[in-house]
Amino acid sequence: MPRLSATETARVQFRLNGRDTTAEAHPRMLLSDVLRHDVGATGTHVGCEHGVCGACTVLIDGVPARACLTLAVQAEGCDLRTVEGLADAGDGALSPLQAAFREHFALQCGFCTAGILMSLDALFAADPDADEAAIRDTLSGHLCRCTGYTPIVRAALAARDRIKGGTTDA
Amino acid sequence: MKPASFDFVAARDMAEALAALREGGDAARVIAGGQSLVPMLNMRLATPATLVDISRIEELRRIESANGAVTIGAAVRQAELAAWPDLAVTLPLIHAALPWVGHMQTRSRGTVCGSVAHADPSAELPLCLLVLGGTVILRRHRRTREVPAEEFFLGMMSTDVAPGEMIAALSLPQARPGEGHAFAEVARRHGDFAIVSCAAKAGADGAVTLGVGGVADTPRLLELAADAAADPATRDDQLNEFAWSLGARDDLHATARYRRELVRRLGRKTIEEALSCRA
Numbered sequence: 304m305p306r307l308s309a310t311e312t313a314r315v316q317f318r319l320n321g322r323d324t325t326a327e328a329h330p331r332m333l334l335s336d337v338l339r340h341d342v343g344a345t346g347t348h349v350g351c352e353h354g355v356c357g358a359c360t361v362l363i364d365g366v367p368a369r370a371c372l373t374l375a376v377q378a379e380g381c382d383l384r385t386v387e388g389l390a391d392a393g394d395g396a397l398s399p400l401q402a403a404f405r406e407h408f409a410l411q412c413g414f415c416t417a418g419i420l421m422s423l424d425a426l427f428a429a430d431p432d433a434d435e436a437a438i439r440d441t442l443s444g445h446l447c448r449c450t451g452y453t454p455i456v457r458a459a460l461a462a463r464d465r466i467k468g469g470t471t472d473a
Numbered sequence: 474m475k476p477a478s479f480d481f482v483a484a485r486d487m488a489e490a491l492a493a494l495r496e497g498g499d500a501a502r503v504i505a506g507g508q509s510l511v512p513m514l515n516m517r518l519a520t521p522a523t524l525v526d527i528s529r530i531e532e533l534r535r536i537e538s539a540n541g542a543v544t545i546g547a548a549v550r551q552a553e554l555a556a557w558p559d560l561a562v563t564l565p566l567i568h569a570a571l572p573w574v575g576h577m578q579t580r581s582r583g584t585v586c587g588s589v590a591h592a593d594p595s596a597e598l599p600l601c602l603l604v605l606g607g608t609v610i611l612r613r614h615r616r617t618r619e620v621p622a623e624e625f626f627l628g629m630m631s632t633d634v635a636p637g638e639m640i641a642a643l644s645l646p647q648a649r650p651g652e653g654h655a656f657a658e659v660a661r662r663h664g665d666f667a668i669v670s671c672a673a674k675a676g677a678d679g680a681v682t683l684g685v686g687g688v689a690d691t692p693r694l695l696e697l698a699a700d701a702a703a704d705p706a707t708r709d710d711q712l713n714e715f716a717w718s719l720g721a722r723d724d725l726h727a728t729a730r731y732r733r734e735l736v737r738r739l740g741r742k743t744i745e746e747a748l749s750c751r752a
């Protein structure tokens with residue numbers, strides 16, 4: 304049924320980090336809120352709800368997008384990935400990207416980190432050789448108030464090399 | 474901040490979308506990528522009764538080139554157009570401008586037609602549409618009309634789209650042999666809206682169309698005849714007069730004087746580039 308009423312919740316089905324997930328949402332509810340409050344995936348952060356800060360960035364069908372600018376009902380049938388999906392599901396080991404962020408002090412408060420990790424994860428999946436310019440271009444879609452970006456770029460370069468099988472030291 | 478309530482129509486085809494828009498009239502609104510509309514909903518600057526989601530309508534997801542023009546459907550995302558293999562050759566101006574439209578995280582959902590419908594005075598795609606002399610294809614229940622870009626933008630965020638109507642596609646003329654194109658912009662940070670943006674098209678005969686965004690309420694054009702474009706003194710005179718005619722104002726981001734200077738300098742740069750890259 305294509306028409307959803309403002310006053311009733313609709314069933315929305317999507318895959319979240321590889322698992323079939325169902326949520327109930329009114330049309331006005333944002334994907335960021337449904338992920339956090341209804342599904343319990345609180346790793347996705349909400350900063351501005353204007354699309355500017357990038358904290359809420361998740362992968363929708365493999366590409367980074369703002370969860371705060373997506374209505375939850377628009378996620379019907381989509382494949383979603385959030386920061387919860389990055390670490391190894393079995394033993395909880397950090398992904399190379401997460402590990403590099405920790406090693407290179409690329410986060411302080413960590414508020415911006417989840418969104419940045421998702422954008423970089425997609426960047427390296429699409430282009431394993433992404434250079435510093437491409438990394439900075441990707442980061443232009445994110446605001447970090449703590450680290451001044453230099454450690455983030457360093458961590459991203461280190462992660463790229465580690466993912467490709469190189470060394471971790473930048 | 475959160476959106477107020479609205480009904481949501483996930484249109485599966487044009488018939489459903491047009492019926493919902495007709496029924497909803499003034500209180501219905503199209504949602505495509507949501508990259509400009511959802512911020513407005515979140516701030517409650519927009520409180521539509523019905524949102525009609527057109528992003529999954531298969532017939533609107535197409536990019537087609539035929540008879541010297543490229544047609545871009547209303548559900549084509551900015552990132553999809555950027556990845557279209559023919560883009561650099563058929564629409565070199567759009568190819569140059571797209572990386573300046575927001576960030577890859579917004580281009581992934583924002584549509585080309587949505588940007589034109591939103592008509593932000595600083596937006597790159599409305600400017601390119603105007604410089605290329607493209608056409609907006611509008612549809613409503615049982616009626617289609619085509620509006621040339623010069624008549625489409627009425628003012629700041631205001632267009633010729635009527636209630637019950639939607640943009641079905643844009644039609645853009647393909648680059649012809651001998652033409653040259655250039656785009657340049659100054660923004661606070663790459664991906665932010667432009668303080669001033671310039672797009673230029675040079676014809677094979679050396680005449681130039683220059684468009685400027687970010688200064689007036691809509692993108693605006695300066696037409697330079699071939700001899701005027703080729704002569705630096707005449708060109709600079711016309712650019713200066715054009716810069717003054719745009720009614721630049723001081724705001725938080727830049728002074729009027731700085732904007733005029735950018736029009737002169739970026740204008741000169743894009744005119745020269747467009748002339749020199751003629752194939």
Ligand SMILES: Cc1cc2nc3c(=O)[nH]c(=O)nc-3n(C[C@@H](O)[C@H](O)[C@H](O)COP(=O)(O)OP(=O)(O)OC[C@H]3O[C@@H](n4cnc5c(N)ncnc54)[C@H](O)[C@@H]3O)c2cc1C
Nearest residue numbers: 354505506507508509510575583584587588590596640665
């Ligand atoms: C952080 C950020 C930075 C940005 N930077 C830039 C930038 O530098 N340059 C730039 O140009 N844009 C920028 N944008 C806006 C751009 O991303 C939007 O994608 C674009 O303006 C709107 O396209 P959309 O498909 O998302 O439309 P929506 O947000 O879905 O809709 C926008 C408006 O157009 C109407 N509409 C949409 N499609 C149609 C249609 N087919 N027919 C009739 N009406 C329609 C809607 O009703 C609404 O009023 C930015 C956005 C963000 C969040």
Ligand code: FES
Nearest residue numbers: 350351352357371
């Ligand atoms: S919360 Fe979505 S971009 Fe800031």
Ligand code: FES
Nearest residue numbers: 411413447448449
């Ligand atoms: S680590 Fe605090 S905002 Fe980026």
